[in-house]
Amino acid sequence: MIPMQGTQGRKTLVEEGTSFKGSLSSTCPVEVKGRVEGDVTAPALSVSASGSVHGKVKVGEMQSHGELAGEFDADVVQLQGTVKDRTIIRAKSLEVKLSPTEGKMQVVFGECQLEVGSETREVAASARPNEKAPKGPSVPPEGVKPSEPSKGPSVRPPTDANGA
Amino acid sequence: MPELTADLVLKKIKIGEKVERADLRGLVLTRAVLDGASFRRCDLDGANLEGARLSKALFKNASLREAFLAGADLREANLESADLEGANLLGAKLAGANLNRANLEGANLQGADLSGARLTHAQLASATLGGARLIRAELAHADLSETDLSTAKLDEADLTSTDLSGANLEEASLARAQLRDAVLRGATLLRADLSGADLRRANLSGAKLEGALFTGARVRGLVGTGAPVIGIRAEWVDDSEEASRAVRVTGGQIADLLAGLTASAPSHKRYFGQGDVLRNAHLEFNTGAAVEIESLFEHCTIALGEGTELVIGRGGVLSGCQVQGAGRITIHGKFVEREGPGIVGATQLVVSSEGSLVGAVEQAQDLTRFGFEPGCHLRVQILQAKKERSTKGGKQS
Numbered sequence: 001m002i003p004m005q006g007t008q009g010r011k012t013l014v015e016e017g018t019s020f021k022g023s024l025s026s027t028c029p030v031e032v033k034g035r036v037e038g039d040v041t042a043p044a045l046s047v048s049a050s051g052s053v054h055g056k057v058k059v060g061e062m063q064s065h066g067e068l069a070g071e072f073d074a075d076v077v078q079l080q081g082t083v084k085d086r087t088i089i090r091a092k093s094l095e096v097k098l099s100p101t102e103g104k105m106q107v108v109f110g111e112c113q114l115e116v117g118s119e120t121r122e123v124a125a126s127a128r129p130n131e132k133a134p135k136g137p138s139v140p141p142e143g144v145k146p147s148e149p150s151k152g153p154s155v156r157p158p159t160d161a162n163g164a
Numbered sequence: 165m166p167e168l169t170a171d172l173v174l175k176k177i178k179i180g181e182k183v184e185r186a187d188l189r190g191l192v193l194t195r196a197v198l199d200g201a202s203f204r205r206c207d208l209d210g211a212n213l214e215g216a217r218l219s220k221a222l223f224k225n226a227s228l229r230e231a232f233l234a235g236a237d238l239r240e241a242n243l244e245s246a247d248l249e250g251a252n253l254l255g256a257k258l259a260g261a262n263l264n265r266a267n268l269e270g271a272n273l274q275g276a277d278l279s280g281a282r283l284t285h286a287q288l289a290s291a292t293l294g295g296a297r298l299i300r301a302e303l304a305h306a307d308l309s310e311t312d313l314s315t316a317k318l319d320e321a322d323l324t325s326t327d328l329s330g331a332n333l334e335e336a337s338l339a340r341a342q343l344r345d346a347v348l349r350g351a352t353l354l355r356a357d358l359s360g361a362d363l364r365r366a367n368l369s370g371a372k373l374e375g376a377l378f379t380g381a382r383v384r385g386l387v388g389t390g391a392p393v394i395g396i397r398a399e400w401v402d403d404s405e406e407a408s409r410a411v412r413v414t415g416g417q418i419a420d421l422l423a424g425l426t427a428s429a430p431s432h433k434r435y436f437g438q439g440d441v442l443r444n445a446h447l448e449f450n451t452g453a454a455v456e457i458e459s460l461f462e463h464c465t466i467a468l469g470e471g472t473e474l475v476i477g478r479g480g481v482l483s484g485c486q487v488q489g490a491g492r493i494t495i496h497g498k499f500v501e502r503e504g505p506g507i508v509g510a511t512q513l514v515v516s517s518e519g520s521l522v523g524a525v526e527q528a529q530d531l532t533r534f535g536f537e538p539g540c541h542l543r544v545q546i547l548q549a550k551k552e553r554s555t556k557g558g559k560q561s
Contacts, residue, residue, distance in 0.1 A: 093538045118541075
């Protein structure tokens with residue numbers, strides 16, 4: 001781990017080939033090109049394509065091109081790379097760019113949980129059955145096959161990070 | 165009377181002091197050198213800043229209503245959320261400026277240089293932008309209704325989801341511009357250059373297109389003019405879902421497509437309009453269909469054929485529903501499940517900046533391509549495909 005003096009200020013760098021285990025708390029941005037296992041607290045975290053972070057992370061901004069596993073709390077997250085099973089990402093804002101090429105993935109998601117924005121509970125509440133839909137003309141749907149009332153999806157609700 | 169005189173303002177700026185929250189109404193600072201000065205939250209209504217040098221100046225949340233800024237150099241200035249209603253910015257240099265959420269209603273921006281400027285969510289209704297340069301400008305979600313953009317250069321500009329209703333774009337250059345989901349209802353596009361522009365899902369109803377150039381434009385899902393289109397220029401247009409140029413339309417079919425009279429893309433379109441409510445229904449959509457929902461769906465199951473495109477519009481709400489199948493789903497509205505997983509097997513799932521998704525998503529066998537725009541709201545559990553999960557479970561035990 002080398003504290004770097006870059007052109008835009010200090011940052012802590014975990015270089016490729018370096019493995020760090022334990023708690024890392026920093027007042028300057030952290031860049032991970034190697035492997036970090038443990039808790040990370042910093043104003044910003046950047047994980048390069050060769051990097052991986054496994055553990056509990058609390059940062060202001062996070063940008064990842066590498067591998068993430070564990071629990072991540074951040075204000076702003078930009079994701080690429082891989083998100084492993086049993087990972088939780090909580091953020092005020094999340095950006096995952098859609099890969100321009102079909103078949104290619106910007107992010108490979110394992111079984112994980114995303115909690116983004118603060119209004120998801122309000123959204124759930126506002127989508128109640130008695131919600132008034134906006135008025136306006138509509139075109140009758142074509143090719144729709146109405147059927148017997150559904151009993152609803154019988155698939156079990158998501159209860160844990162494994163979906164078990 | 166302004167709180168500070170022009171001399172005092174210049175003195176303060178010269179010694180590097182900020183001029184913030186000051187009452188500077190009607191102040192005369194013509195041709196003043198004010199590069200990098202901070203006028204944050206100042207009241208500059210009616211001020212005369214003609215020809216002033218204001219590059220990188222800070223006007224965030226400032227009020228500049230009816231201000232005279234003709235010929236001013238505002239390159240890379242920060243005018244975010246500034247009120248410039250009725251301001252005169254004739255020939256102003258605004259390249260790289262931040263005008264996000266600014267109010268420019270009725271402003272005069274004729275001949276102004278706004279190349280690379282950021283104007284997302286800006287209010288430009290009835291503004292005059294004739295001959296302005298807006299190359300690569302970011303205008304997503306801006307209100308450009310009834311604006312005069314005649315002969316303006318908008319090449320490669322981002323006009324996604326903008327409101328251009330009734331705008332005058334005569335002879336404007338919009339080559340390779342992003343106009344996805346833009347509303348061009350009743351707009352004038354006479355002799356405009358739209359070559360290579362992305363017009364997917366744009367609304368052209370009532371627009372005038374005579375003499376416009378459309379070669380290479382992406383037109384999938386656009387709403388046509390509703391009347392026969394004559395005199396357009398186009399060798400081919402791209403009618404593929406992914407703008408991959410895989411589906412080229414040529415000849416007379418182009419005019420039919422732009423008019424909304426063709427049997428190609430629109431024939432596969434299913435639209436559920438605002439005000440409709442569907443409860444406990446089971447819907448199946450064939451391969452290649454395009455489905456748009458602006459209604460309220462409750463406890464419905466929706467089966468998507470391979471490659472089917474499902475768009476939940478801004479007004480659309482899917483509550484307690486399940487969507488299954490190898491389709492591509494885009495959520496601009498709300499999707500809230502009661503019992504999961506709400507989405508099963510989609511090949512692509514995009515939640516736009518205005519979209520909300522609450523529920524579990526079971527990925528496709530070959531994984532799902534995800535796209536999440538900043539501003540979206542998610543409470544999502546991502547699951548592997550069932551087969552994948554059971555294999556994993558077996559291995560673990």
